[in-house]
Amino acid sequence: MTIDQQTLQQVVTDVCSGMLGLEVEPSEKDNAATGDALSAVVKISGGWDSLVQVLAPRKTAKAIASTMFAMNEDELTEAEIRDAVGEIVNMVGGNLKGIVEGDSSLSLPCVGEATGSAPFDENFKGLEISNSCQGDPLIVRVFDRSRCES
């Protein structure tokens, strides 16, 4: 099975709403989301060769971390905010990997400032969904390297 927009949306909803109780719903893409934002990426290697990115503006990232740690946003450290966003991409990537047939491995999440570097730049050509998470933007992207490298 390949991953389409609907499947990706379902996984993101299951992770964010089903488990964490965050208010998440599909939305129009907000270009401001790619500004001052955190990028969390996991690499899937083997049968399905892909990168999965969660792109969260700082406001969204803090709201996610606040829910996960059950703490006020102003009490959170930078490490805790990054940990929370990293765990979101870990869960999304792990679930997507389980849907696609074939034996693949999942990397640890890599979290940093969103720099807009390839393949996750303005020319991104993979699968992308835009959501409103607690009222703020949350973008999730899948870059299938076997399909997109050409």
Add this chain to the structure above:
Amino acid sequence: MKVLVVDDSKAMRMIVIRTLKQAGISNLTTIEANNGVEALAMVADEKPHAILSDWNMPEMKGIDLLKNLRAGGNDVLFGFVTSECSPEVRKEAEDAGAKFFIVKPFTPGAFEAALSPLLA
């Protein structure tokens, strides 16, 4: 009941512990480790009744923690709480002696279903 929660994500350790409490595990005490190496070092002194471990972690993965414990003759109740959900990973966990496998995202009901029969 003393439960060792092993995950490199502090956020996930907190969520797992919260969910254990919601699942109604009686007399629950929790201790935490950041990876398999830390967990292995804690087990001898802390003697947990159960270990809930992530799969992917730096230093030592959850499956290697389980294999190390079993190789050392420790048969502590061990289960995975992980976003890894492929049949291959489940089989490897079962073959190594894991008693349950909870996939993230999870609910308190998933913890109850996995743990209750083992704690009866």
